[in-house]
Amino acid sequence: MKLGWYINRLRSMEPAEVAHRFVEAAKKRASRGRHEGWERYPAPLRIVPIPGVRERIRGAGPDHRAAIGAAAADILAGRFGALGRQWPDRSPDNLFPPELWRLDPVTGGLWPGPNAYAFDIDFRHDGSLGDIKYVWEINRLQFLVALAAEAMLTERREPIVAIEAAIASWHAANPPFRGVGWASGIEVALRAISLILVAGIAGPQVSRQCTRQIGEILAASAFWLPRYPSKYSSANNHLVAELTGEYLLAHTLDHSTRHAGAKLVAETFRQILPDGTPAEQTPTYGAFTAEMILLAASIGGTTGHPFPRAPLDRLGAFADFVVALGQPTPGYGDDDEGRVLTLGPEPDYAASVASAIAVLLGRPGPAPRPGDLRALIFGAPPLVASRRKGLTTFPDGGLSVWHGRTNGRDARLVLDHGPLGYLSIAAHGHADALSLTLSLDGEPVLVDPGTYLYGSGGAWRSWFRSTPAHNTLNLEGQSQSTMSGAFNWSHKAIARLDESGNEPNTWLRMSHDGYLKRFGRRHQRTIEIHPGRIAVTDQLLGGPPLDAEIVFQLAPGLVAEADGSSVLVRRNEDRLLRLDFPSSHIAIAIGEDRPDGGWGSPRFGQKLPAARLSWRGPVGEGAVTTWLTPLAPSALDTHPTQT
Numbered sequence: 001m002k003l004g005w006y007i008n009r010l011r012s013m014e015p016a017e018v019a020h021r022f023v024e025a026a027k028k029r030a031s032r033g034r035h036e037g038w039e040r041y042p043a044p045l046r047i048v049p050i051p052g053v054r055e056r057i058r059g060a061g062p063d064h065r066a067a068i069g070a071a072a073a074d075i076l077a078g079r080f081g082a083l084g085r086q087w088p089d090r091s092p093d094n095l096f097p098p099e100l101w102r103l104d105p106v107t108g109g110l111w112p113g114p115n116a117y118a119f120d121i122d123f124r125h126d127g128s129l130g131d132i133k134y135v136w137e138i139n140r141l142q143f144l145v146a147l148a149a150e151a152m153l154t155e156r157r158e159p160i161v162a163i164e165a166a167i168a169s170w171h172a173a174n175p176p177f178r179g180v181g182w183a184s185g186i187e188v189a190l191r192a193i194s195l196i197l198v199a200g201i202a203g204p205q206v207s208r209q210c211t212r213q214i215g216e217i218l219a220a221s222a223f224w225l226p227r228y229p230s231k232y233s234s235a236n237n238h239l240v241a242e243l244t245g246e247y248l249l250a251h252t253l254d255h256s257t258r259h260a261g262a263k264l265v266a267e268t269f270r271q272i273l274p275d276g277t278p279a280e281q282t283p284t285y286g287a288f289t290a291e292m293i294l295l296a297a298s299i300g301g302t303t304g305h306p307f308p309r310a311p312l313d314r315l316g317a318f319a320d321f322v323v324a325l326g327q328p329t330p331g332y333g334d335d336d337e338g339r340v341l342t343l344g345p346e347p348d349y350a351a352s353v354a355s356a357i358a359v360l361l362g363r364p365g366p367a368p369r370p371g372d373l374r375a376l377i378f379g380a381p382p383l384v385a386s387r388r389k390g391l392t393t394f395p396d397g398g399l400s401v402w403h404g405r406t407n408g409r410d411a412r413l414v415l416d417h418g419p420l421g422y423l424s425i426a427a428h429g430h431a432d433a434l435s436l437t438l439s440l441d442g443e444p445v446l447v448d449p450g451t452y453l454y455g456s457g458g459a460w461r462s463w464f465r466s467t468p469a470h471n472t473l474n475l476e477g478q479s480q481s482t483m484s485g486a487f488n489w490s491h492k493a494i495a496r497l498d499e500s501g502n503e504p505n506t507w508l509r510m511s512h513d514g515y516l517k518r519f520g521r522r523h524q525r526t527i528e529i530h531p532g533r534i535a536v537t538d539q540l541l542g543g544p545p546l547d548a549e550i551v552f553q554l555a556p557g558l559v560a561e562a563d564g565s566s567v568l569v570r571r572n573e574d575r576l577l578r579l580d581f582p583s584s585h586i587a588i589a590i591g592e593d594r595p596d597g598g599w600g601s602p603r604f605g606q607k608l609p610a611a612r613l614s615w616r617g618p619v620g621e622g623a624v625t626t627w628l629t630p631l632a633p634s635a636l637d638t639h640p641t642q643t
């Protein structure tokens with residue numbers, strides 16, 4: 001697998017990137033023994049705080065105080081959870097043992113520690129120890145922000161003692177550049193941002209030794225980040241994180257922010273498209289990217305190099321995109337729950353970031369939820385933004401969303417006719433061209449399957465990215481695009497919106513070429529939104545009919561009951577939706593012991609039984625139509641007249 005990964009990765013690279021990789025590898029080898037150890041990274045004389053954060057936290061109201069207190073209480077009790085998992089509980093008398101920083105909470109295995117040079121650790125291919133995501137998550141030290149805020153608000157000594165213990169333990173267990181904590185730039189950056197926040201909030205309360213240790217970690221991070229940047233096919237959200245880390249470190253260490261700021265502005269235009277859609281084709285990664293840029297932009301005026309208006313407007317376009325999608329924000333593409341400011345799991349991350357952007361720009365935005373940490377740091381928008389009813393299309397990102405009222409229910413239909421992902425490897429994209437999702441009354445019904453796992457996912461990682469896992473058509477179980485690694489694609493389907501209109505009803509026609517080379521067919525899908533029902537029409541253009549599968553994935557917790565060529569979907573006793581297929585060749589799978597057996601992943605690390613509806617039959621140039629009929633909350637089911 002390792003050799004195959006390198007071959008496929010090289011195929012995704014331009015000659016300039018291949019040369020860069022060889023030079024970078026040589027730099028990492030040369031750095032061994034020359035740049036390791038804390039003695040090379042003396043703490044700065046002063047750690048400059050992010051302006052205004054301490055004052056805003058001091059003004060926290062009851063909801064924010066309660067949220068901060070609950071998050072801090074968990075840490076002080078030895079509890080930590082993230083990515084759908086709980087770490088083993090620890091004694092309050094020994095909250096941060098040295099092995100904590102390399103423990104995989106799923107397998108119980110320990111990743112290499114200070115005995116291993118960071119760049120010798122094979123975290124991409126060695127799945128025997130588990131998923132590196134889990135180990136990196138706790139090493140981001142984001143949980144310390146809640147402790148710092150709790151210490152400032154309550155003046156209790158316990159949170160300060162815990163902060164000092166965590167910093168001392170991490171400092172001792174992770175000397176530069178040893179162990180997994182230093183193996184990836186995004187992790188170095190996010191940890192540095194956490195420590196900058198902690199120093200700014202609790203700096204006056206922690207010991208001199210703790211301040212010195214924080215300063216040394218920041219100094220080593222400031223050396224690491226510009227030395228090994230993510231470039232070329234890897235220059236996605238990782239690069240934004242590294243540049244944000246560089247920018248905030250430059251401010252904190254009293255250096256010039258001009259260089260990192262200019263690069264961060266350039267990435268804003270690359271990674272947020274003109275219509276506000278995220279280039280990585282996932283709203284949560286888009287929110288992650290936007291949050292990092294937002295944090296840097298919010299202090300730009302204090303550095304002497306404020307962000308120009310144009311990148312701020314691009315952030316505003318992302319916020320408008322989130323508002324147009326509606327809340328809760330629908331999921332598609334990868335989601336690894338990456339955050340910058342966090343108190344733990346939150347129900348709608350993208351909306352929270354959009355709200356904070358709206359505050360910075362002084363414009364309407366989504367209403368923040370009670371206890372939202374970003375709302376405490378940035379404030380609440382002056383007005384709550386209202387979404388537009390009807391059809392909204394984002395041509396750059398290739399997404400359309402329709403909001404309307406049908407059969408007594410509020411409906412949202414999201415349609416994907418955009419690119420696979422960003423850059424040559426499209427790392428976080430899914431093969432979901434022409435797929436759709438449907439929400440009724442703010443609850444998901446037809447959904448994107450989710451992400452589940454990364455490095456340790458194996459066949460499940462492949463499944464959740466595949467075309468058969470999504471609400472679209474597939475041929476012979478093959479994906480429209482060709483996977484060449486867990487974060488890599490070789491052949492990429494090109495999707496497009498062919499035409500759309502509003503007469504006599506709202507309709508869209510979209511297509512992709514993913515099956516053209518292998519099967520000689522172009523998949524075309526037409527969506528027509530009639531009063532009370534939605535027609536989903538699939539065609540395979542270019543030859544006689546082929547056997548195809550058309551899939552509709554339900555959200556976990558929903559029940560599907562087949563009756564001839566129809567399937568009734570309900571939540572408990574509430575009948576939500578009827579699907580009328582072209583024939584009775586329907587299969588319903590839920591929780592069976594195989595990837596296509598009916599599974600959904602509502603959050604990273606979580607895999608739940610969820611009904612997968614599939615119809616199989618010949619599809620050619622003639623129309624094959626599936627009807628979606630939202631059902632009135634308490635009305636008798638009446639079969640629609642199909643035209």
